[in-house]
Amino acid sequence: MALIVQKYGGTSVGTIARIRTVAERVAKFKMMGHQVVVVLSAMSGETNRLIALAKEIQADPDPRELDVLISTGEQVTIALLTMALKDLGLKAKSYTGAQVRIVTDDAHTKARILSIDEANLRADLDSGHCVVVAGFQGVDENGNITTLGRGGSDTTGVALAAALKADECQIYTDVDGVYTTDPRVVPEARKLDTITFEEMLELASLGSKVLQIRSVEFAGKYKVKLRVLSSFEDSGEGTLITFEEDSMEQPIISGIAFNRDEAKCTLLGVPDKPGVAGLILGAIADANIDVDMIVQNVGHDGTTDFSFSVHRNEFAKAMAVLDGVKAEIGARATSGNDKIAKVSIVGIGMRTHAGVASRMFKALAAENINIQMISTSEIKISVVVEDKYMELAVRTLHHAFELDQAT
């Protein structure tokens, strides 16, 4: 007998028929003798519908009230699934975040979990109940309803698995596991049986949508065994997120992530002297803009070019800040480009294999894809390329690192 936490996303509970399918899968695990905790998102589209209602009233909805509003989405699905489980003859009970007592800080719409009182859930499990918990929501210490931000249901699932010391946390989604890259871009993309937490973290932060980065961090911190599975296909073991020490040998590269979310900002002809980078980024930080990659080349003629990337939504704001500091810094000009894409290769094997970067750059050069920026960490290399080359770059690298071959 194992204790399993299963998290289902919005598309998995998007219709009455799909809710029944989830109930049948839960019943199957229950029949195998397992204890099951189910964590649910709102029906797909519901959270957006509620946010749209709020915005009809307030352009910038009050955060406390927005949480009261959107937390109803999961409250609907937990009730419906619990009814479906009872209709199958199972014992089942639903819990809102407040009823569990998932205590968070008071940062409405992006709260962080502080503690979980798992006593009632455990008593229900021990008396044979399936426990159905609303994802994405909690309460602060004063009983105000909070939400965890987009993808927060994954975090609820992992946090409950940690609190209950579950044997496994299963994240059911609309794909059947983690792929070497997005199969819509590279048809040869291969499902991975396992991937390490560090790789998953990099992939999540670099644009892979399969798992939310906060839930992966949480799982890593509390050593929760995490598995990504398809909600729509019953076959397959999905992808298990492993701890490095579990694995025998690592492939050099596990996956390729990409996104078009960024834009590049450049100050040209910046005086090449200490303190300038701090001045520029200080002004950007003061405007509450997050910076991703930063590149400064070796100077010549006493000046240099300074580039960084920001989220595309904040491109205009960042360029305005640059125009503002240009004179103060004595830079020659500003330039910006929001027609860029970031392509990243991720793999824990990089640590022990030299030449990964050169293999990457050569493969891109062979296709005449110019690299505009480069950023590296111990287990990933990201490059910025012209927007229109993104898919070609991903396919080229997928082939160059033989990701379509089983390891």
Place this chain on the structure above:
Amino acid sequence: MALIVQKYGGTSVGTIARIRTVAERVAKFKMMGHQVVVVLSAMSGETNRLIALAKEIQADPDPRELDVLISTGEQVTIALLTMALKDLGLKAKSYTGAQVRIVTDDAHTKARILSIDEANLRADLDSGHCVVVAGFQGVDENGNITTLGRGGSDTTGVALAAALKADECQIYTDVDGVYTTDPRVVPEARKLDTITFEEMLELASLGSKVLQIRSVEFAGKYKVKLRVLSSFEDSGEGTLITFEEDSMEQPIISGIAFNRDEAKCTLLGVPDKPGVAGLILGAIADANIDVDMIVQNVGHDGTTDFSFSVHRNEFAKAMAVLDGVKAEIGARATSGNDKIAKVSIVGIGMRTHAGVASRMFKALAAENINIQMISTSEIKISVVVEDKYMELAVRTLHHAFELDQAT
């Protein structure tokens, strides 16, 4: 400065525009220096939509989970109205039933309020907030979400007014007050400026839809000053529900109620001996059927006919019970009629004026309307007539008792 509780029903918050209208009225009261607590229903149609979802999953939805589900309806409206109030620059805060702590018994879908913790609400009011509370819902002592049954939002409003010792509880609805009868049936129906609690109770229990009977009982018990007003017209004082001792002189008849909700069941040729009525009604009660009127005529030839009325939804079930006990009792036959209507005149003045019943029966006889059953209490007389005569009977009585004349 007064403390006012305002309750708005589903049609009053049925659209974003109407929610804004409610916010503007609340702001007006706030500007006059009053403290305002608002109690809201779900947007019109929402509760039915949620119940329909539940019934797609379970023909007879689990009551605990049904309450988790349908309580989301009011949670949506309290958040939206609070946003609208903030958008007008007011301080405002929403409360679910659980957050107030409106504690009820654990009778899911028809719970009764046991206690209200008003301390937090009062602190918010004292610091200048408008307080917006979800009607219709509470929690039992174990924190399970409960609902109060249809019309429960009225009860929440009155109960909060009692707990906070409010100066007035205003029930905003889609009519501008309590009428002598339904203006759709009698165009000359007149709005009453005042009506006593006892009359309002009778009218509510006899089919008037303006106020829920439980909220009127509650208001009577805790001496809450209750006023019915229009949510759509700003003019007018509505109808004030008074305590009898407040009133100088009472009209003989205040109003006429009617409904087509009932059906008549008769056992013919019942042996006229002690204990038979108990046997019949015992069998009906065992089948969980509520009986309204009961009529037994004087017997002849050692037998009598025994009639009673039940809700039309339970007519078939009641007739089946009668067919079952017929032999045991030695009755000759059963007969039933679900094409009946009940018309009732209500008035506290009846107590001191003789001849009200004969005036009623003569007026009906003059129109050739046959009376099938009669039931009386201290301040009401109800008659059952053939279904098709209902409107005529109401108009006839409205005229006979001069209800179209101002008192």
